[in-house]
Amino acid sequence: MARKGEDKEFVKELTSKSEDFSEWYVDVVRKTDMADYTAIKGCMVIKPYGYALWENIRDALDKRIKATGHKNAYFPLFVPESLLKLEAEHVEGFAPEVAWVTQGGTEPLEERLAIRPTSEAIICSIYAKWVQSYRDLPILINQWANVVRWEKVTRLFLRTTEFLWQEGHTCHRTYEEAQEETLKMLGVYREFAETELAMPVIYGEKTESEKFAGAQKTYAIEALMGDGRALQAGTSHNLGQHFARVFNIKFLDEDQQEKYVWQTSWGASTRLIGGVVMMHGDDNGLVLPPRIAPVQVVFVPIYFSDSMDTVVQKVRELGEKLSEFRVELDLRETQTAGWKFNEWEMKGVPLRVEVGPKDIKKEQVVIVRRDTREKLFVPEGRLVETVRDLLSDIQKAMFQKALRFREENTVRTDDYGEFRTIMETRRGFVKSGWCGDAGCEARVKEETKATIRCIPLDGCDEEKGRCLACGRPAQCTVYLARAY
C-alpha cells in the first residue's frame, strides 16, 4: 500500500507549474522519461516513452497525409552548398544554422555538404528531372526524416539541433491548385491537432517578416500554451515559383507551352510533443490525450501478501478484456501501490484501474481519471464499455478545457498600453488591428517580445479597428502573442 511519506517525496520532485513554468516543463519531460539531453550540444535522446508518443502522433498524421493523396518517399540527408545557395531568400534564412560536412572518409570534399535543415533545395533538384509534362503533375510527396539546425539556445522537443519531422513537397500546374493544396494541408494540421492532440489552434497567414525563407505565403496553426505563450505547431507554405525558377522545374503544358511548376511545402515536427506537454500538463506531470497516449489504461493491483495471487490473477484477467486499448499491467513487486499511482499520474496515463481484495469481493474496480482525478466505482461487467466511454470523454474534455483556457486568455484590444500590460503579465493571445506596416510590427516585437502569430483567414474582411502600434486605420485584424 501507499506509504504516504514516500509519495509526497516523489511528487515534490516536480517544480510547480505556476512557480516556474520553464523549469516545470523540463522536469516533466525528463522525469517522465520522454527525453533527455546528451553530450552533443542541443541534441536530445528521445526515450521509449517519448518515442511511443511520437509513433502515435506520426501514425495519426501519416494516415491523414496519405488519405489526402500523398505518398511517402525518402530523399538524401545532404544538400550540396551550391544547391542550397540557389534560392537567395532560402539560403539567407537557413545558412546561419547549417551543419556542414567537409570530409568524407579520408578525403576532404570538393564541395561542402549541408545536412538538410529542410529539404526544398535537394528535393527541387530531383523534381526537376521528374517533371516533364503536365501529365506528371501534380507531384504529391511527403517525407518523414531527421533535420538539423544549429540552434544557439535549445529546449527539449521545442527547439533542438536535430529533430524529427515530416515535410510535404508538392508540384502543381497552376497557382490556384498550389494555393488550394497549401490551405488543404493547413486544414489537415488543424483537424489533426484538434482531434488527436486535443489541441485547439488558431490558424492563418504569416506576415512577410515571419514567413518561411523562400515562400510566397506561409500559413500556420498556433496553439496557446499553459503559460500564455503561443506555439507554432505546423506550417504550410505556398512556394509560388520561387524554387521552380531557380531549380528549373518546367513542364510542357497541354497548350504546348513550357511553364514552371507551382509548389508547396508543409511540415510538423517532434515539437508537437512539447506542445502537448505544455498545453495539458499540470503540477502532477503529464496529462496525455487518450488518442495518442502510449498507455491508455494502467492497472495497479493493491494487495497484502496473502491476497497477492488472487489480485494479480484478476488484474491479468481484466487486462485481457481491454485488448482493444493500450494497456499496461504494473505488476512490479518492488514498488508500493502509492508510488505507482504517482508515477503513472506523472506519466499522464488517462485512466488508472485499481484492483484490491475488497473490489474483487464486490465484483468492481476503481477507475481514476487523470484529467479530473475523479474516482469511479465500476462493476467488472461494465469495464470495457466504461473505459471506452471514459477515454472518449477525456479526449473531448481535454479539448474543451484547452479551448476555454484559450478563450479566457484571448483579448481584443487596439490599445497599445493595455497590450503591453497583458504581455508583461498574464500574456495570452491579443487580437488587434494592424496597419500592415512592417515597421509597426517590428516596434511591437522589440518593445514587448510579442509577434504577429497570424492574420486569421478572414482577418482582412471583418471589423478592423486601428493599428495597435501607430493608431492608423487597420488593414486587417491579427493575433499577437509571445511565442516559443
Added chain:
Amino acid sequence: MARKGEDKEFVKELTSKSEDFSEWYVDVVRKTDMADYTAIKGCMVIKPYGYALWENIRDALDKRIKATGHKNAYFPLFVPESLLKLEAEHVEGFAPEVAWVTQGGTEPLEERLAIRPTSEAIICSIYAKWVQSYRDLPILINQWANVVRWEKVTRLFLRTTEFLWQEGHTCHRTYEEAQEETLKMLGVYREFAETELAMPVIYGEKTESEKFAGAQKTYAIEALMGDGRALQAGTSHNLGQHFARVFNIKFLDEDQQEKYVWQTSWGASTRLIGGVVMMHGDDNGLVLPPRIAPVQVVFVPIYFSDSMDTVVQKVRELGEKLSEFRVELDLRETQTAGWKFNEWEMKGVPLRVEVGPKDIKKEQVVIVRRDTREKLFVPEGRLVETVRDLLSDIQKAMFQKALRFREENTVRTDDYGEFRTIMETRRGFVKSGWCGDAGCEARVKEETKATIRCIPLDGCDEEKGRCLACGRPAQCTVYLARAY
C-alpha cells in the same frame, strides 16, 4: 486493347537477367520507380513505390521487434570523434568511411562530429548514465534511423552512402543472457525473411575476419541471389563487454558487486529491398512477395469506347469488395490495357485482375498470377476467397522456388579445384571443411573472391571433412560464396 508492337518495345527496355544480371538489377530498380541516383555521390532517392515497399518491410519487422519485448527510441545523428575512438576495433573498422561535420552554423566546431555509421558509440555513452543497478537491466531498445558510410563503390539499395535501417542495442546482466538475445534476434531475422520476404536464408556465425568491428561474435542470415552470389541480409552481434568497459557501463548487482553489462546489437536495412529484387525478379521485372507488395492486386479494365462506363463501374464495384487487400484500380485513359499489363508485371504486383465486357456477361473475371503467369477464370462470386487463397499460395510458392534454387545451387565439396570452378562459373553456396586458420580463409578470398559467409550453428558438430584450402582436417563446416 494492347497494341502488340508497343508492348514488346516496352518490355525490351529491361536488360535480360541472364545476359547481364548487374545491369538488369539497376534497370529493374530504376524503371519500376523504386529508387534512383542523385547528384550526391552514392546517395539515392527512394521513390514512392520503393518507399511503400520499405514501409511494409519496416512494419512487419517492427512488429516482431516489439513482440520480443523491445521498445523504440531515437538517439542523436552525431557521434563526437572522441566517443567513436574509444573502442579501438570499432573505430578502425568505421573511421575510413565516416562523413565528418566540422562546422556548425558560422562557427568551426571544437571537436569533429561523425555522422553515425552505426550508433554503438553514441548509444553506449548514453546507456552509461541510464544503467546503475541490476534492476535497470535488461535494456532492450531499438532505433529506426538513417546512417551514413562513405562508400567508394555504390549500388542502389545494396550499398549506398546513406541508408535506412533499424539497429537494436541491448544491455544484459550476464554473458548468457546477451548470447541468448543475440541468437533470439538472429532467429527473428530468419523467421521474418522467410515469412515476409519469401527469402530462405542460411544462418550462422561469422569468422573472426568477417565479424562486426568491436563485436565478440557476429551472426548473420545470408540469402542466395539469382546470380549465385550471397547477400548478408541481417546481422546480430554479441558485443561482450568490449563497449561496456570503454564506455563504463556498470551496474551494482544484487550481490553488491559493481559489474560491466553485457551487450548486443543487431541490424537490418534497406538493403533487404535489393535482396527481394535479386532473389525473386525475372526478365519481366520485379516479382514481389504478396505480404510486402505495395499493391497486391491491380485491376485493369478492358473496354472499347461503348463499354467503358459499364466496365469501369464493375471494376470499382469489385475493387471495393477487396478492401482487405492493397488494391489499385488502373483507370488511366491515356494507356492501353496491354501497356498496363506490362507495367504492373514489371512492378511485380502479385495478381492482375482483368475485367472486360465479355467477362461481365459471364459474371467472371480473369486473374493472372505474376509468379507463374498462370491465367485463371474466376466467377465474380468467388473473387474474394480466390484472391485470398492465391496471395497465400504465391507467397508460399515464391519461398519454395527460392529454396529450390538455393538447394540446386549449394554443393558440398572439400576439393579446392572443384570449388574454384564453381566460383568461376555458376557460383552459389559451397559447403566445405575449414581448418579454422585465417590464412586459409584469406587465400581462398584472394584467389576466388569467395568468403566464408558463415559457420552454421551446428557446423562444428557435424562431419567436417578436410579444409578446402590446405587439406588438413577441418575444425568445422562452413558456407562459402561470392557475396555482395
